[in-house]
Amino acid sequence: MLRIANHRLSGPGVSHQATPNTGGALRPRFVVLHYTAGRDTDSAVRSLCARKPQGNASAHLVLGRDGRIVQLADFNVVTWHAGVSQWAGVNGLNPVAIGIEMDNAGLLHREGDRCVSWFGRAYPEDEVVLAEHKHGGGVRPWHHYTEAQIERALELCELLVAHYGLEDVLGHEDVARGRKLDPGPAFPLAAVRGRALGRGSDAPPRWVVTATRLNIRGGPGADHTALGTALRRGTELILLEPLDRWSRVAVVGETDLEGWVCNDFIERQAVPRSGLVALHRSQRQVPLAAVARRAAGRSTALPRPTTSRTRRSEVSQ
Ligand SMILES: [Zn+2]
Numbered sequence: 130m131l132r133i134a135n136h137r138l139s140g141p142g143v144s145h146q147a148t149p150n151t152g153g154a155l156r157p158r159f160v161v162l163h164y165t166a167g168r169d170t171d172s173a174v175r176s177l178c179a180r181k182p183q184g185n186a187s188a189h190l191v192l193g194r195d196g197r198i199v200q201l202a203d204f205n206v207v208t209w210h211a212g213v214s215q216w217a218g219v220n221g222l223n224p225v226a227i228g229i230e231m232d233n234a235g236l237l238h239r240e241g242d243r244c245v246s247w248f249g250r251a252y253p254e255d256e257v258v259l260a261e262h263k264h265g266g267g268v269r270p271w272h273h274y275t276e277a278q279i280e281r282a283l284e285l286c287e288l289l290v291a292h293y294g295l296e297d298v299l300g301h302e303d304v305a306r307g308r309k310l311d312p313g314p315a316f317p318l319a320a321v322r323g324r325a326l327g328r329g330s331d332a333p334p335r336w337v338v339t340a341t342r343l344n345i346r347g348g349p350g351a352d353h354t355a356l357g358t359a360l361r362r363g364t365e366l367i368l369l370e371p372l373d374r375w376s377r378v379a380v381v382g383e384t385d386l387e388g389w390v391c392n393d394f395i396e397r398q399a400v401p402r403s404g405l406v407a408l409h410r411s412q413r414q415v416p417l418a419a420v421a422r423r424a425a426g427r428s429t430a431l432p433r434p435t436t437s438r439t440r441r442s443e444v445s446q
Contacts, residue, residue, distance in 0.1 A: 165191070
């Protein structure tokens with residue numbers, strides 16, 4: 130089991146190597162998850178512990194594909210992982226965020242029938258997830274995360290949320306929109322976030338549909354395909370990823386239905402917290418292995434964007 134004492138992690142598979150790339154006192158409010166876009170765990174640790182002429186980078190933890198963890202800095206010290214970033218009114222997340230770098234080659238590209246990383250390594254089919262990023266860009270190949278890595282990431286997030294009373298579990302892609310794509314669609318961020326936050330005292334609130342009928346879509350925008358039939362007024366939702374205009378939600382009572390709705394047509398519902406925690410647990414306790422498989426499987430079945438001409442006028446967004 131993982132533990133934290135004096136801002137240092139201990140437990141099976143945990144080792145320490147100090148990075149010189151640190152600065153100032155950290156008051157943790159968030160976890161930010163990344164992929165390394167690199168070759169392997171050791172090269173990521175070397176790079177994050179190196180002083181460079183330009184662009185020194187670091188993080189608190191590196192999470193290997195076998196689940197091993199290297200801690201590079203104590204959790205009360207700022208590391209340099211988020212760069213230009215903003216979330217919840219905070220500009221520059223490094224002074225308030227614990228950074229976790231996960232060993233993963235990131236976005237791949239096709240060379241003939243092979244999927245290849247930016248550093249030229251080809252990955253076999255069973256290590257590639259074909260998926261569209263939640264910020265668009267079409268279906269592309271991404272290096273998959275191992276189940277050991279995903280389970281360990283969840284364990285880490287749960288521990289950090291509980292220990293530091295963190296407000297949220299975020300991806301670099303959330304706090305540096307348009308600039309960063311990590312951890313990307315191969316990582317089940319919404320599920321990890323939901324479970325990590327749900328075990329604490331601050332379960333996500335329930336929302337309701339205020340439009341007569343509201344489309345739930347495959348992506349954040351009216352150009353994304355509607356998933357199934359439109360939601361009726363009063364349908365209850367759990368917010369998974371709030372963005373400026375659209376939010377990713379899970380429909381209460383339909384454990385498999387997740388998608389995007391326009392924020393103009395939902396509103397927050399007051400619900401007793403005790404009920405929420407129970408609801409959250411019953412709704413969100415999906416085995417992570419299944420989540421990982423589903424994330425992988427979703428890839429090939431991703432709906433293609435359609436034009437707005439196909440929208441039904443009586444259905445909101
Ligand atoms: Zn990153």
